[in-house]
Amino acid sequence: MIVQQIFNGLALGMGYALIAVGYSLIFGILRLVNFSHGAIYAFGAEMAMIFIGMRFGITAGIVTAMILTGVLGICIDKLALEPLRKKKSKPIASLITTIGISNIITNLLIVFLGSEKRNFNNIFGDGSIKFGNTVLTHTQIMMCLVSLALMLILMFIVYKTKIGLAMRATQQNSKAAAMMGINVDFVIAFTFFLAGVCATIAGALVGGYYQIVYPNMGFMAGLKAFAAAVLGGIGSLPGALLGGLIVGVSESMAATFLGSTYRDAIAFIILIIVLIVKPNGLFGREGIKKV
Amino acid sequence: MNKDAKEGNLMYKFQKITYTYRIYLLLITLILFVILPFVFSNQYFLTIIIKIGVYVCLAMGLNILTGYTGLVSLGHAGFVAIGAYASSILVVRHGFNFFAASLVGMIVAGVIGMILGLPSLRVSGTYLSIITLGFGEIIKMTAMNFTALTNGTLGIKNIPKPGIFGFTLNVTNYGLYYMMLITVILISLFCYLLVKSKTGRALQAIKTDELAATMMGININYYKIIAFVVSAMICAFGGSLYSVLIGYIDPNTFNFDVSTLILSIVILGGMGTLRGMFVGAIILIAFPEVSRFLMEYRFVLYGIILVLMMRFRPQGILGYKSVLPYALSKSVKERVDKLEGNVL
Numbered sequence: 001m002i003v004q005q006i007f008n009g010l011a012l013g014m015g016y017a018l019i020a021v022g023y024s025l026i027f028g029i030l031r032l033v034n035f036s037h038g039a040i041y042a043f044g045a046e047m048a049m050i051f052i053g054m055r056f057g058i059t060a061g062i063v064t065a066m067i068l069t070g071v072l073g074i075c076i077d078k079l080a081l082e083p084l085r086k087k088k089s090k091p092i093a094s095l096i097t098t099i100g101i102s103n104i105i106t107n108l109l110i111v112f113l114g115s116e117k118r119n120f121n122n123i124f125g126d127g128s129i130k131f132g133n134t135v136l137t138h139t140q141i142m143m144c145l146v147s148l149a150l151m152l153i154l155m156f157i158v159y160k161t162k163i164g165l166a167m168r169a170t171q172q173n174s175k176a177a178a179m180m181g182i183n184v185d186f187v188i189a190f191t192f193f194l195a196g197v198c199a200t201i202a203g204a205l206v207g208g209y210y211q212i213v214y215p216n217m218g219f220m221a222g223l224k225a226f227a228a229a230v231l232g233g234i235g236s237l238p239g240a241l242l243g244g245l246i247v248g249v250s251e252s253m254a255a256t257f258l259g260s261t262y263r264d265a266i267a268f269i270i271l272i273i274v275l276i277v278k279p280n281g282l283f284g285r286e287g288i289k290k291v
Numbered sequence: 292m293n294k295d296a297k298e299g300n301l302m303y304k305f306q307k308i309t310y311t312y313r314i315y316l317l318l319i320t321l322i323l324f325v326i327l328p329f330v331f332s333n334q335y336f337l338t339i340i341i342k343i344g345v346y347v348c349l350a351m352g353l354n355i356l357t358g359y360t361g362l363v364s365l366g367h368a369g370f371v372a373i374g375a376y377a378s379s380i381l382v383v384r385h386g387f388n389f390f391a392a393s394l395v396g397m398i399v400a401g402v403i404g405m406i407l408g409l410p411s412l413r414v415s416g417t418y419l420s421i422i423t424l425g426f427g428e429i430i431k432m433t434a435m436n437f438t439a440l441t442n443g444t445l446g447i448k449n450i451p452k453p454g455i456f457g458f459t460l461n462v463t464n465y466g467l468y469y470m471m472l473i474t475v476i477l478i479s480l481f482c483y484l485l486v487k488s489k490t491g492r493a494l495q496a497i498k499t500d501e502l503a504a505t506m507m508g509i510n511i512n513y514y515k516i517i518a519f520v521v522s523a524m525i526c527a528f529g530g531s532l533y534s535v536l537i538g539y540i541d542p543n544t545f546n547f548d549v550s551t552l553i554l555s556i557v558i559l560g561g562m563g564t565l566r567g568m569f570v571g572a573i574i575l576i577a578f579p580e581v582s583r584f585l586m587e588y589r590f591v592l593y594g595i596i597l598v599l600m601m602r603f604r605p606q607g608i609l610g611y612k613s614v615l616p617y618a619l620s621k622s623v624k625e626r627v628d629k630l631e632g633n634v635l
Contacts, residue, residue, distance in 0.1 A: 033417050080598050091416065092363055093601045096558055099551050100597030107590040219547070223428065230421065265432035268425035275422050276410045 004134050005252045011140035011209065013248020014147035018202035019225030020232070020240040021154060022195030028171045028235035029191050032091065035098040036076060038222020039105035040196055044069040045203025045213045046109055049120050066200045073196030074189045076101055082185065102218075109215035117214040120207040143205045150201060151241055154194070158237060163190060171235070220264060224251070227271035233281030242282060246270070302611065324472055328465040337462055338536070343576045344471035345533045350556040350568040351482050352525030357554065358563035359486060360518040361498030362411060363420045366427025367526050367553050372434060372545035373400045374527025375534040379447045380440065389453030393531035397524040404523025408516040415501075427550050434542040446541025450534050467536065474532060478525060482565055485521070494518055495563070526553075559600055561607025570609050 019041050026034045047068050051061035080097050128137040158164040169177040170187045178184045206221065207213040228247040232239025247267050255263040274281060309316060328337060353367050377396035381387040387395075410422050434441045441447070452461045453470065460466025485491050493514045496504040505511055534540050552575065560571025575593075582589040600607075619627065 031417075033421065080602070083602055089601070089605055092558075093605045095363070095417070095420070096554070097598050097601045100594040100601070103551075103594030103597065104591050107587065107594065111587045111591065223424070226421070227425070230418075259436075261436045262432070265429055265436075268428045268432075271425045272410070272422055272429075275414055275418055275425075279414050279418055 001133070001256075005256050006249055007134060007136055007140065009249030009252035010245055011143045011248070012206075012252060013228075013245035014143050015202050015206040015209065015244075016221070016225045016228045016247050017241045017244025018147055018150065018198045018205070019221060020229035020244045021151070021198045021237060023226050023229040024232075024234055024236060024240045025167075025191050025195050027229070029167065029174075029188055030081070030085075030094070032081075032094050032098070033226070034195070035095065035222075036102040036105060037098075037195065037199065037225075038218030038220075039102040039109075040069060040073060040076075040218070041199040041203050041221060041225075042215055042218030043072060043105055043109060043203075044196065044200030045120075045207045045217060046113060046215065048200060048204040049118065049207065049213050052121065062200070062204050065204070066197045069200040070193035070196040072105075073192035077189055077192045082188075106215050106218065113215065115215055117212050120211050120213045139209055143209060146201065146205060150198065151237070154198070155237055157194070163187070167191060224264075224267040227267040230271055230281055231274050233283035236281070236283040239281055239283035306611075321476075328468050334462055337465070337468055339577060339580055341462070341468055341471045341536055342533075343572050344475045345529050345536060346553070346556060346572040346576050347475050347568050348478050348529035348532065349526050349553045350560065350572055351478050351565070352522045352529060353553050354557050354562070354565070354568055355482065355485070355494070355525070356518050356522035357557055359491065359498060360494040360515065362515065362518065363554070364423040364522075365420045365547075365550050365554065366423035366425070366430075367522075368545040368547065368549035369423075369427040369430035370400045370404065370523045370526040371530035371533065371549065371553075372430050372540075372542075373403060373523075374530030375540050375545070376434060376441055376447070376530075377527070378531035379450045379534045379540055383447055383450060389451075389531070389535060390455075393528055396531050397527045400523040400527030400530075401520045404519045405516055407523075408519030411515050411519065412512050424547070424550070427545075427547065431542050431545060434545070441542070444542060446539060446544070447534075448539050450538050450540070452538075453535055462536075471532065471536075474528070478528075479565060482525075486565070490514065490517060498563070555597055557607075558605075559596070559607055561610025564607070564609055567607050567609040571607070574608075 019037065022037050022040070023034060026032060026037070044065055047065035048062050051064045052058055054061065056064065076098075080101055081094055084094050084097060128135050129141070130136075156164075158167060166177065166182045166187045167190070169180065169182055170184055174184050177187075203213075203217075207217075224247055225244065228243035229240050230243070231246060232241070232243030247270060250266050250270060251263050254266040258266075327340070331337070349367070349371060352370070353364060357363050374393065374396040377399050378387075378389065378392040381392035381395055382389055407423065407426050411419050414422065435444055437443075452459050452467065454460060458466070460470050462468070486495075493504070493509045494517075496507065496509055497511055497514060501511060530545075537544075556568065556571035556575050558571075559575060560567025560569070578593065578596075579589055582592065585592060604610075
């Protein structure tokens with residue numbers, strides 16, 4: 001029973017981790033909590049559903065959705081956030097802007113697709129593997145494998161490639177990075193693209209897991225993923241993975257032992273405890289306060 | 292450059308006029324609002340006006356915290372919920388008078404505001420916003436799950452209208468409208484006095500520079516908690532007012548959208564101003580009503596308003612800085628004059 005719940009939680013947590021990565025990447029570079037990320041995730045899931053429904057084949061459908069969502073991320077940055085950076089606005093201005101954008105995306109989805117919950121076809125089939133009492137569905141196993149693979153690819157991009165080097169440089173000091181000849185705007189746009197891509201894959205996986213997709217799905221998932229990102233130490237990729245897994249497992253535990261109505265509250269309780277006890281999270285660097 | 296000077300001049304004239312005649316302007320506005328229900332006695336119209344008044348109160352509450360102290364809260368719907376639930380439960384189940392019940396609601400919210408204020412001493416900026424966001428969600432979840440007290444997702448129905456001396460206040464006999472008007476006036480007056488007081492100046496000092504405020508001997512922890520408590524109490528009262536206006540509350544009445552709506556009012560009107568709250572509330576609450584012809588697109592437009600405001604006028608519609616000379620109080624003025632006389 002407990003083992004079963006842990007596995008369920010791990011599969012779910014992988015989904016959260018993928019969304020959390022988006023928060024982490026953007027926070028790392030812009031010091032901005034991107035509240036529109038939940039809406040981007042919902043957009044990605046909806047697009048994945050539409051393109052898979054168009055009989056391109058699953059892979060082509062998801063790749064198209066990924067690119068489209070990534071481009072949406074770039075548009076958000078170029079149209080709304082970059083002008084604010086150029087004006088050197090207060091951080092609160094960007095925060096409110098992202099809330100506004102999330103409003104726009106979610107409501108446009110509702111206008112064009114309707115607010116009802118739509119059935120999302122199970123991508124990986126209905127098969128399952130049994131270990132004694134524990135049942136692992138193919139969907140769960142594939143969720144873990146795909147997410148892990150994506151995490152590895154992301155880490156490779158961030159820690160081994162040239163653009164990753166530029167990203168880390170921008171993260172440390174964007175002004176100095178610009179002086180070293182790094183195109184900071186391009187790096188930020190690329191980060192938004194990566195975040196959008198991860199959100200789409202998360203959307204397709206989680207949508208396939210619950211077999212349901214709707215425009216407001218991003219709100220709760222986004223908040224929980226954010227809790228995961230903070231728990232792991234925002235700005236850190238391994239942190240996002242671990243945070244996502246912890247949130248996922250504790251959520252499925254809470255659903256079993258406290259009743260399913262408490263499953264949504266547990267992420268926030270974790271979040272508040274972490275922020276009070278260790279605001280930098282498990283893997284976060286200690287922030288230095290300059291006078 | 293030239294244009295700026297001209298605009299500055301216009302601004303100066305405008306502010307000078309509004310400042311000189313402020314008492315007359317206030318009186319005219321007040322009279323207009325007192326006779327308003329007799330001119331437009333449409334129920335629907337009055338309900339919207341009362342709703343705007345309720346949101347003015349809520350925005351005033353958040354403004355103390357966000358506008359003056361600089362602590363951005365994304366979970367004020369939680370305090371609204373506490374006020375609404377506490378007063379409704381006491382009125383419906385225990386037969387309390389509305390005013391006594393809302394007072395209890397305010398006290399409960401104040402205590403919880405103090406508890407929520409404690410982490411604000413440890414974390415700052417974005418992290419604090421996120422704690423408040425989590426707080427709002429936890430209050431909502433509690434309202435959903437604590438069925439014995441809150442009746443869960445079914446909510447509390449048939450909340451009676453408040454009464455004074457056997458006289459029931461509702462929308463039809465304008466009682467609710469005048470209660471809203473008096474509440475708004477009292478809360479505005481309270482906020483005005485608070486902002487002008489020593490506490491208000493301390494709060495603004497914290498917003499401008501926390502470190503410098505500490506150096507000036509301001510007890511930051513104390514004033515931050517004060518800001519949280521006052522803000523929570525005002526919002527709780529707004530919540531109980533809302534509950535009697537609508538007559539029905541459930542956990543989803545107080546979701547994240549309400550928190551962002553209150554914050555949007557504060558930001559649209561102009562953070563750290565009192566006048567802005569009125570304009571922000573009128574625009575954002577009346578907007579969904581007057582734009583019904585836009586159908587579902589009006590929520591999209593609402594997001595676009597937020598984005599455009601942040602892009603082109605982040606200080607809010609009425610968030611201009613005063614260009615008038617700083618108004619000294621009478622006693623201070625006398626002393627300064629005396630001093631200058633001595634020097635000369």
